[in-house]
Amino acid sequence: MTAKKDTLGLVAGAFRQHDHAKCISLLMNAARDLCTERGLRLTPVREKVLKLLLKSHAPLGAYDILSELAASGFRAQPPVAYRALDFLVDNGFAHRIEKINAFVACSQPRDKHSPIFMICNDCHQVAETSVRSQSSSLDRTARAIGFDIKHTVVEAEGLCAECRERMPQ
Amino acid sequence: MTAKKDTLGLVAGAFRQHDHAKCISLLMNAARDLCTERGLRLTPVREKVLKLLLKSHAPLGAYDILSELAASGFRAQPPVAYRALDFLVDNGFAHRIEKINAFVACSQPRDKHSPIFMICNDCHQVAETSVRSQSSSLDRTARAIGFDIKHTVVEAEGLCAECRERMPQ
């Protein structure tokens, strides 16, 4: 019960009322600052892709991004999108969602974390939460068998609370 | 500490010494029995695909399976492999591993479960474990935000104990 409070604190914007304009500018600024701090280059195409990901909390496929880049006057061959996405993912500004071959902006780019995604099959929005703890089944099992985890994928698909309430019956 | 014992009990064959011939025949028989019990048809192509998946604990891509089907005289258009795999996955005889677009035979086809995969980047074997409990971070978070989970993807990639020991230095 007390744990839930903490967990809730980590729930990203999607599925929750929030000031999304503020959400966007906050994350955009965070990215700019982090790049400066770390000597990374947030080039025009990289910045544009991050902006596209931040526009909503719905995940975008690489080819969705490619179309939008083209519409904005960028070069639009697949490697352009994939390279920008690789940069954003490698540096923690975005995550790849394996289940749906899509990408979302990270909601906590400052903290190293293992993201957990809840993918709503109805509204197609995605909520990001994360675990910093070593208490997940995954970590416990890995330790038990001596497996050294480099990266984790934790995703759930189903219905978000809002869509469930809106459901017939 | 006591929990680890239970967790270990769920670890599948891969990464552990085991009688793999027995492992294969056990799972093959389980599939045949379950199909009989449930009125499912383990047709030749479906049985062949399951055999291919059971041959090792390494995951196979759909097109790997397609080649092997062709080599065994089966028709070899993509839908043939995908349909057989869909049947096996839908009925719990195999799982899809999202991170690597590949398939493995399930190691506990009798029990409904949410599988967890540990994918070794060196030997490319995969160990399946599972959680029946509602105690994972995923379940706790889902309950906290009212998200209704239909399916989960939990995968870790890294190095298995054996490969880590074999590593230079």
Place this chain on the structure above:
DNA sequence: TCGTGTGATGTTATACTATAACAATATTAA
């Protein structure tokens, strides 16, 4: 300032993964 090395982008081509659509056949049940 000029090279020079590094990283980033441009571009073509291709590889890999998956499904739509419809025809043909086999199985099951009325």
Place this chain on the structure above:
DNA sequence: TTAATATTGTTATAGTATAACATCACACGA
């Protein structure tokens, strides 16, 4: 038997991702 249903055969195409190599931009020491 016949009709409904499930499975398989086949062609074509959609969707996702990367290899390879050319060119360009920028940082930094000479």
